[in-house]
Amino acid sequence: MKTREDVIYARQSVDRKDSISIESQIDFCKYELRGESHRVFKDKGYSGKNTDRPEFQKLIGEIKKGAVKKVVVYKLDRISRSILDFANMMELFQQYDVEFVSSTEKFDTSTPMGRAMLNICIVFAQLERETIQKRVTDAYYSRCTKGFHMSGQAPYGYRLEPTTMEGIRTKMMVADPVAADHVKLMFERYAEPETSFGDITRYFEEQGIKIYDKSLVRGYLSQLLRNPVYAEADLELYDFFKTQGAAIINDPADFAGTNGCYLYQGRDVKEDKDKSLKDQILVVAPHEPLVSSDVWLRCRKKLMNNTTFQNGRKAQNTWLAGKIKCGNCGYALKVTRNPSGYEYLRCSKRADNRGCTGCGTLRKSEFEQFIFAAMSEKLREFKLLRGGEEKVNPKLTALQVELAQVETEIEKLLDTLTGANATLLAYANSKIEDLDTRRQTLSKTIAELSVETISPKQIELLSGHLANWENISFDFDDKRKVVDGLISQIRATSDYVQIEWKI
Structure with missing residues (x-):
């Protein structure tokens, strides 16, 4: 029979001066064990609001194996701040005859009174967590109302410089001379009635003006023109x-036209396009504006009436949408129609700002037929090579599990951004960037290994779809699914086509 052992568990959500470190927690627990042998499980950077913590889950696994005799913690909220989670854990401890010890609270879980006291304490632990969340939200709101810069990098056109407001160290936005001139140019040109997004992006490309070392695109321009941070805060605004x-x-008297403003909004605030800003907070800010309220409002009202720009629209013109890129610049190819009614594929960068020579002449119907024939031939060759044998790739399964965990972690970090202070926001944003890099690497590796996991059933399903391609009942979305199952990306010009296959 396997020997059961004592275990120390320590957790620290945020490394602060006023929080006890993991090392100190472990020292307290070691004293409780009086020198007995033990294992240590520790989670750093994880909240106690749930049990989804890597080391804690390993501990649960050891308990279920019958390998744990006693769990020692510095304080019971190191295990959980959730009543439901804690109750479930106590059930698990009792089921596997595991003793639970809090080194600073001295609970005896073997008696009904001890268990009752534990439940009472965990109620207060959850209350403390919810109170902290409320204090953070209130602090965020308070800083908003005073015009503090909350987090993240400055909007394009500004840079951040350290300053002190009301005795609190923060940062203030100061105009960046070159970038500020670019912003002013965008507003001044769009304020002209006949000027479109395309006119501005093409002008910037022709003049060699880059935004963060990249070509100006319509989506970015649209969002920048909506941001009131650039406008002078006067009574008209x-x-x-x-x-x-x-x-x-602020009172109307504060809108004197000498300062800019901030428009704050929480993650859950839903803005009805440009028609409503309900529940968002406008406050006069200490920075200087870049454009007059008259110019900003002319742009804003023009945007409110603009229905031609549709970002993120569902593909409906070709089942190759999202897969086909310009062979010269890598931008997406989109469907355009000439006066005679013929449909062509055109480079979106060429259309936006003439920043690419284009992909040449590609008729949509002919190109779709070419890709259909290529998919049919590729699948036929693949079936001959495979011979119908189904393969299982453990490495790919592990990568898929890791990808799901990374995406879950990103979602959790995004949840923390609501009402978080500047320090937590900086940490969360940095962590999200790291995780997103890992997510992209995993996705690419999974795509490369997919050849080893496609089953005979999937092969036959794809073959059936291709055989039924021209049937009227075989709809547009089905065709997109087939393409997604077979192709990672297509780069094309009128001179060549390069297909990156998934099989």
Whole structure:
């Protein structure tokens, strides 16, 4: 029979001066064990609001194997701050005859009174967590109302410089001379009635003007023109936001036209395009504006009436959408129609700002037929090579599990951004960037290994779809699924086509 052992568990969510370190927690627990042998499990950077922590899950696994005799913690909220989670864990401890010890609270889990006291304490632990969340939200709101720069990098056109406001060290936005001129140019040109996004992006490309070392694109331009951070805060701007339903912190007298402003919004606030700003907070800020309220409002009202720009629209013109890229620049190819009614594939960068020579002449119907024939031939060759044998790739399974964990972790970090202070925001943003890099690497590796996991059943399904391609009942979305199952990407010009296969 396997020997059961004592275990120390330690957790620290945020490394702060006023929080006890993991090392100190372990020292307290070692004293409780009086020198007995033990194993240590520790989770750093994980909240106690749930049990989804790597080392804690390993501990649960050891308990279920019958390898744990006693679990020692510095304080019971190191295990959990959730009543439900804690109750489930106590059930698990009792099921596997595991003793639970809090080194600073001295609970005896073998008696009904001890268990009752534990439940009472965990209620207060959860109350403390919810109170902390409320304090963080209140602090965030308070800083918003005073015009503090909350987090992240400055909007394009500004840079951040350290400053002190009301005795609190923070950062203030200061105009970056070159970038500020670019921003002013965008607003001034779009304020002209006949100027479109395309006119501006093409002009910037022709003049060699880059935004963060990249070509200006319509989507970015659209978002920048909507941001009131660039506008002078005067009574005209005050009246506009008041009619839009925004919560305006300052008195009308503060809108003197000498300062800029911030528009704050939480993650869960839903803005109805440009028609409503309900529940968002407008506050006069200490930085200088880049454009007059008149110019900003002319742009804003033009945007409110603009229905031609549709970002993220569902593909409907070709079942190759999302897969086909320009062979010269790598931008997406989109469907355009000439006056005679013929449909062609055209480089989106060429269309946006003439920053690419284009892909040449590619008729949509002919190109789709070419790709259909290529898919049919590729699948036929693949079936001959495989011979119908189904393969299992443990490495790919592990990568898929890791990808799911990474995506879950990204979601959790995104949840922390609501109401977080500047320190937590900086940490979360940095962590999200690292995780996203890992996510992209995993996705690429999984795509490369997919050849080893496609089953005979999937092969036959794809073959059936291709055989039924022209049937009227075989719809557009089905064709997109087939392409997604077989092809990673297509790069094309009128001179060559390069297909990256998934099989």
